[in-house]
Amino acid sequence: MLLRTAWRRAAAAVPVAPGPKSEAPTRGLRLRVADHAPQFAVPSDTATAPQAESVLRPLYMDVQATTPLDPRVLDAMLPYLVNYYGNPHSRTHAYGWESEAAMEHARQQVASLIGADPREIIFTSGATESNNIAIKELEAAIQPDTSLVSVMTVNNEIGVKQPIAEIGRICSSRKVYFHTDAAQAVGKIPLDVNDMKIDLMSISGHKIYGPKGVGAIYIRRRPRVRVEALQSGGGQERGMRSGTVPTPLVVGLGAACEVAQQEMEYDHKRISKLAERLTQKIMRSLPDVVMNGDPEHHYPGCINLSFAYVEGESLLMALKDVALSSGSACTSASLEPSYVLRAIGTDEDLAHSSIRFGIGRFTTEEEVDYTVEKCIHHVKRLREMSPLWEMVQDGIDLKSIKWTQH
Amino acid sequence: MAASSRAQVLDLYRAMLRESKHFSAYNYRTYAVRRIRDAFRENKNVKDPVEIQALVNKAKRDLGIIRRQLPVTPLESARIICLFIALWKHLKSRLFL
Numbered sequence: 001m002l003l004r005t006a007w008r009r010a011a012a013a014v015p016v017a018p019g020p021k022s023e024a025p026t027r028g029l030r031l032r033v034a035d036h037a038p039q040f041a042v043p044s045d046t047a048t049a050p051q052a053e054s055v056l057r058p059l060y061m062d063v064q065a066t067t068p069l070d071p072r073v074l075d076a077m078l079p080y081l082v083n084y085y086g087n088p089h090s091r092t093h094a095y096g097w098e099s100e101a102a103m104e105h106a107r108q109q110v111a112s113l114i115g116a117d118p119r120e121i122i123f124t125s126g127a128t129e130s131n132n133i134a135i136k137e138l139e140a141a142i143q144p145d146t147s148l149v150s151v152m153t154v155n156n157e158i159g160v161k162q163p164i165a166e167i168g169r170i171c172s173s174r175k176v177y178f179h180t181d182a183a184q185a186v187g188k189i190p191l192d193v194n195d196m197k198i199d200l201m202s203i204s205g206h207k208i209y210g211p212k213g214v215g216a217i218y219i220r221r222r223p224r225v226r227v228e229a230l231q232s233g234g235g236q237e238r239g240m241r242s243g244t245v246p247t248p249l250v251v252g253l254g255a256a257c258e259v260a261q262q263e264m265e266y267d268h269k270r271i272s273k274l275a276e277r278l279t280q281k282i283m284r285s286l287p288d289v290v291m292n293g294d295p296e297h298h299y300p301g302c303i304n305l306s307f308a309y310v311e312g313e314s315l316l317m318a319l320k321d322v323a324l325s326s327g328s329a330c331t332s333a334s335l336e337p338s339y340v341l342r343a344i345g346t347d348e349d350l351a352h353s354s355i356r357f358g359i360g361r362f363t364t365e366e367e368v369d370y371t372v373e374k375c376i377h378h379v380k381r382l383r384e385m386s387p388l389w390e391m392v393q394d395g396i397d398l399k400s401i402k403w404t405q406h
Numbered sequence: 407m408a409a410s411s412r413a414q415v416l417d418l419y420r421a422m423l424r425e426s427k428h429f430s431a432y433n434y435r436t437y438a439v440r441r442i443r444d445a446f447r448e449n450k451n452v453k454d455p456v457e458i459q460a461l462v463n464k465a466k467r468d469l470g471i472i473r474r475q476l477p478v479t480p481l482e483s484a485r486i487i488c489l490f491i492a493l494w495k496h497l498k499s500r501l502f503l
Contacts, residue, residue: 068434074475075471075474362433362436362437364433
């Protein structure tokens, strides 16, 4: 009797792990996690310690906004947060030397991912700072007719891949500097700064499963590209970006780049398969769904779909167990539809009803299936409620309606 | 080399899968299990002993990473250990060990 009670208590104490195939899809995949959220008061008594609380968190399908840290990256960073905490610019003791060695190793890892020389990589606080440094170069140009072309490698909203190699060729033949913001592309598609004739490139840490708060800018040395520093100070990073280089963060960035280089093919294959699965399932079950962006030159992990006759924000609210976005995170506070969609000529009503699905390294097939199922269910429900949908079903052409003002 | 024998590789594979199942985060857990399985499957026909040893060393490093990443809250594990100790004491008294 005591045996059975003890076992029952033991079974109850062990955190419940979600079995992906244990329940019907509708009950489905709610992330039942033992809550390791930060406890601000450390409980001193085991008797009052909370049970392994099952806290349901939404599925994460917004990898274009940010990505979780890869465990391998965290493992690389931890020693530099705990034990090897020296300033990499201290030249007089071992703490500084080991920190500097780690920083240079990370620089090498970033450089090898994009086919650059380590001396061409400057660490910054993120792709935004890198972009600002690159654009400021325009103002520092000597000749009045020197200009700069700046293009995003992979768009963060619709996933379109720009023809970087062609643009690079044209720019180098016209002696114009070429900058690309590769935040969403680095580590996901093969990039080589020499093949593509890129002069300046921005890299962001937290888009490639690395830490937030760090990035890098690639600045070509041959032929030399001159940039002006945004922040002045002690002359670190060859005078182009003063300020102590945060060793744990750059070690994380380096590790993330190395992992990305090793995993690029495997991830790309998997993400393409999952993206195909998502779009096929949705398009098969729902009419009037448009995928935004060129289907050929497209990074598979970023799928932007417009559901006609459904308002995007209401669909996002309905899909509350899935973390999604209807456009880029940097503009999510405003109610304007995405400028990217408007630029590619999407109709105003379709631009308002777009949702961006992000598939990343850690996305599972079950998460995709659950998202698809919920999406289909809610789109159908919202369309049932929509008078526009009713009119369309009755065969009325919406463009022919004259809307009157009251 | 002992480390690269078939039995050793299989032991490593099982150990890695076992450890990976203890990740508390769903996404990390599923990724680790899936990646380990796919990596071992992809390399199962490698014949060159040098290459095999390199792969085995990498796997051992990754196993170390997984082990370091598993955060079990000390209170939880203490609880489980206490329960097991109580159970063992009970069994001992019942079986006169």
